[in-house]
Amino acid sequence: MxxxxxxxxxxxxxxxxxxxxxxxxxxxxxxxxxxxxxxxxxxxxxxxxxxxxxxxxxxxxxxxxxxxxxxxxxxxxxxxxxxxxxxxxxxxLSKEKRQAAELFSIENAEKIIAKVFQNKNKNNPQKAISRFEFKSYNKVTITANPDSIVGRIDSVYNPKKNKFKIDSSDYKFKKIIEKQHLFQTEKISQFQWEKNFFKETVVGSKMSGFKEPIYEVIGLKLETYNLYDDKYDLLESKYVSPISKIGLSDYTFQLIDSISVNNRPSYVLFFKNKKKINRKGLEGILFIDQENYAISKAIFRIRGILDLTSIHDYEFNDAKKLWFPSTTEIKIVKGKNDDPIKVLGGTIIFEGEYKNTELTRPKYASDFTYLDSKTSYFDLNFEPTSSLNNKTFTIEVLESAIKKDESFWDNYRKENLSFRDKNTYASLDSISMQRGIESKILFGRKIINGYLPVGPIDFDLKYLLSYNNYEGFRLGIGGKTNDRFSKKFRLEGYTAYGLKDETIKYQLGAATRIGNYSNSWIGASYTDDVSEIGSTKFNIDKRVFKIYDPRPINVSTFYNHQTWKGFVETKILPKTESIWQLNRSHVTPLFDYVFNLNGNLYTNYTMTTASVSMQWNPFSDFMHTPKGNFEVEKRFPKFTFQWTQSMPDVFENDFSFGKIDIRADYEKKYLNGQKTSLLAQAGYAYGDVPLTHLYNNQPNNLDRDRLLQRVTVAGKNSFETMYFNEFFSNRYVMLHFKHGFKRIELFKKVKPALVMVTRMAWGEMEKPEQHIGLNYKTLNDGFFESGIELNQIYKGLGLAGFYRYGPNQLSRFEDNIALKITFSLDLGI
The missing domain is CATH 2.60.40.1120 (Carboxypeptidase-like, regulatory domain)
Structure with a gap:
């Protein structure tokens, strides 16, 4: 039985x-x-x-x-x-039947998608509803399927040593991946929508291997929440939405089926980009509600070096008669490329898919690695109890977010942690402690920005070695203290020595933090150094580290300044950064120059000034964290303003004057890979101002007879055909226009980027009789140049040519031409 x-x-x-x-x-x-x-x-x-x-x-x-x-x-x-x-x-089907079927499918799909576009605002929750809120749970995992990995121990021949060695990397990888993932992070957020502002507040964050999460990772925009936007974001890249006005003409649509989603009948439309230039762009299927023509589900795919699949599931809300996102999942693997795609310093290698099935490159265990991100949306509320008052930050990470206990996570997780999930936290936390992963990431951040951290001091790499025509080779050392020294105080300074002028330069300074939320500091410093004459400097400009800065190499006219400075730097105003300074400088021109003021001749002078320098990024998105504020999405235009005023009754001051400087930066990146940038800058110096503190308009051409003798490296926003010390102004305006086209692959490692450049400037000198000893011209009639850059031809190197024309064109043809070497190195700054 x-x-x-x-x-x-x-x-x-x-x-x-x-x-x-x-x-x-x-x-x-x-x-x-x-x-x-x-x-x-x-x-x-x-x-x-x-x-x-x-x-x-x-x-x-x-x-x-x-x-x-x-x-x-x-x-x-x-x-x-x-x-x-x-x-x-x-x-x-037969050719005739297939063409008829496809024509029928396309015609009906176009009618459906036209109705989707017509009803966009009605079906878009952020247009149809003035305010609502919800919560989300996100889990990102980098892992591999252990069943796909053979995990054998191989014998590998080494031809250099003429012997075999044992390779157990696949075996070890399989053993690791059977027990845990490579990386894992979880996040609980509250989202609020009110009056065209969408804010995320991170209430819980947990990242394997880190006591404190990497806030830049939290700020990454992996996918678009609202599919009705004109642009679709996926892994920090933007694509034309298939239901945008441009998308209607960019994509082809086919009706392939109908299906029930949440017990509501939906059309199923296949779409792909019809333009050959974007053949590897966005494609996928849209599920369209047959009653209201809203999106009820979507699957997007991007094929390229990386293959990305994004699945958006929706739920229908009977009260509002609208579809709201319920879950989003993104999976990333390596695409059709024989070369391994390395992430996190080669720790992760994405698997490839090959067009040619005969390719026999062996697949290693790490080839099966993939990234999976799952987000669940819940607790949708149309009557929020609290209003959205602070609209400065689009993302805010609460200080308590990293202190949540397991009961908090158990309450919000949409699925229980698996055996491998739990092991990932335990294993990677211990590995992080043993290997100091957090300190290594911090080290990498600082190296990218030009600092070498050694204990409590960050040594500044820009001071090590440089060159200009006055000092020759300049050797130095400098840096500042970091958080290991103190989170409230910092010391900074440098010293340098010019081999040609045989003079020591130095700076010493100190500051103390007076505000955590606004990251405000107050400090003072003393500097004895040289500066280029007529150069325009905005105090608020962020320090940019360049391994090689070409323009100063050819500068030969400097002035020495011994400067006492007191300053306050703060971000207290929304979307701004500002520096308020009080300076007292003793200035000595290091070239043949005398300043004539009412018959009094000055070969050196004292200047006391107060200044405010401010940058305003009104359209950018910012994230606030316990570690400070970050610009998570740069948007343009950006505006910079600086006002400097002499203070005759404070300390010593030889002259009465003021300066106003303004700048506007605009940049637009196109979805086809092109980019347009525009820089507008103007300055006005009023009163009695020495030539050392006027404007030279950033020249970058050598005054030499032959064209090939003038070949130098191009600057970023300098006039390449304008000779050094050729023009000076006390007021000016200049425009820089660039348009970069998509990189073209000529050979496997030769992919130049064509950039068209046009620059122009106007200026005048109101009191030329005050400046004795240096011959120069004015820009009353304007200065014009245009050129072509072929950047990144090979390993960051490129070539450029510029031509000078207009009223200030020179009589000899070749003197109007400048040939340049370009150098581009993206350090992720």
């Missing part, structure tokens, strides 16, 4: 047993994959193959028959399990 009962149970289990099948659907004639084929089960459930025609699903015999359906092909039906194969082939 027991045996009969056992056989009955076994038979029952066998009848309902689930079969897992993964494979691909292909065209029987061309052998090419067919994307987004409908897989229809007898139960009424429907699935779709991905953009590569691949599928993966579980079924039982009760689900049979299963139909494979695609417009333009004959339907294929599987009635028995034995008929299933890894590759399902579909027979294309």
């Amino acid at each position: 027991k045996q009969l009962l056992f056989l009955f149970l076994f038979f029952s289990i066998s009848i309902s047993a689930q079969n897992t099948l993964n494979g691909i659907v292909k065209d029987v004639d061309s052998n090419k994959p067919i994307p987004y084929v409908t897989i229809a089960f007898s139960s009424g459930e429907k699935l779709f193959t991905d953009v590569n025609g691949k599928f993966n699903f579980s079924y039982s015999d009760n689900n049979l028959p299963i139909h494979f359906i695609r417009s333009g092909y004959t339907k294929k039906t599987i009635t028995h399990s034995v008929q299933f194969e890894k590759t399902i082939y579909l027979d294309p």
Whole structure:
């Protein structure tokens, strides 16, 4: 009897047993994959193959028959399990029938998508509802499927040493990945929408291997929440939305099926970019509610060096008659590229997919690594109890976010942590402590910005070595204290020595923090150094580290200044940074120059000034964290303002004058890879101002007879055909316009970027009689130059040519031409 009962149970289990099948659907004639084929089960459930025609699903015999359906092909039906194969082939219809089917599909899809566009504002929650809020739980995992890894120990031949060695890396990787993930982070956020402002407040954050999370990672925008926006964000890249006005003409649409989503019938539309230049851009399927033409589900795919798949699920809200996001999942693997894509210093290598199936590059264990991000949205509330008052920051990380206990996480997690999830936190936390991962990341951050941290001091690499025509080679050392010294106080300074002028320069300074929220500091310093004459400096400009700064090499006219400075720097005003300074400088020109003021001749002078320098980024998005504020999304234009005023009654001051400087930066990146940038800058010096503190308009050309003798490295925003000390002004305005085209691949490692450049400037000198000893011209009639840059031809090096024209054109043709070497190095700053 027991045996009969056992056989009955076994038979029952066998009848309902689930079969897992993964494979691909292909065209029987061309052998090419067919994307987004409908897989229809007898139960009424429907699935779709991905953009590569691949599928993966579980079924039982009760689900049979299963139909494979695609417009333009004959339907294929599987009635028995034995008929299933890894590759399902579909027979294309005759040419005439296929064209008719595709035409019917396209025409109907275009009618549907037109109605989607017409009803965008009605279906967009951020247009239809003035305010609402919700919470989200996000989990990001970098891992691999251990079942895909063989994990064997191989014997590898080393031709240099003429012997074999044991390679156990795959075996070790499989053992690790069976127990844990490579990286894992969780985040709980509250989102608020009110009056066209969308804010995220991070109430809980947990990151494996780190006591305190990397806040820049928290600020990453992995995907778009609102699919009705004109641009779709995926992994910090922007794409044209298929339901935007541009998208209607950029994409082709096909109606491939209909399906029920949340018990509401929906059309299923396949879309892809019709432009060849974007053939590897956004594509996917849209599920469109047949009643209100709203998005009820979406699957997006981007194929390139990395393959990204994003799935957006929605729930229909009966009260508001609107669809709201319920979950979003993003998966990233390596795309069709034979070269490994390394992330986090080579710790992670994304797997490749090959167009040519005959490629036999062996797959290593780490090739199966992928990134998976899942976000669940819940607690949707249309009547928030609190108003959204502070709109300075689009992301705010609460100080208590990293202090949450397990009961908090258990309350918000949408699924329990698996065995591997739990091990990831425990293992990586211990590894982090052993190897000092946090300190290594901090070290990397500082190196990128030009600092070498050694204990409590960050040594500044820009002081080590430089060159100019006056000092020759300049050797130095400098730096500032860091948080290991003190979080409230800092000391800074440098010393340098010019081998040509044989003079020591130095600076000493100190500051104390007076505000954490606004990151405000008050401090003082003393400097004895040289500066280029007529150079425009905005005190608020962020320090930019350059391994090689070409323009100062050719500068030969400097002045020495011995300067006492007191300052306050703060970010207390929304979306601004400002520095308030009081300076007293004793200035000595280091060239043949005399300043004539009412018959009094000055070869050196004392200047006491007060100044305020401010940068305003009104359209950028900012994140506030316990560690300070970060600009998480740069938007343009950006504005910079500086006012300097002499103070005759404070200390000593030889002259009465003032200066007003303004700058506007604009940059636009296009979805096709091109970029336009515009810089507008103006300055006005009034009163009695020596030439050392007027404007030279950033020249970058040598006064030499032959063209090839004038070849130098191009600057970022300098006039390449303007000679040093050729023009000076006490008021000026200049415009720089650049348009960069998408990089073109000429050879495997030669991918130049073509940039068109035009620059112009106007200026005048109101009191030329005051300046004795230096011959110069004015810019009353304007200065104009245009050029072409071929950047990054090879390893960051490029070539450029510029031509000078207009009223200040020179009589000899070749004197108006400047040939330049360009150098681009992206350090992620």
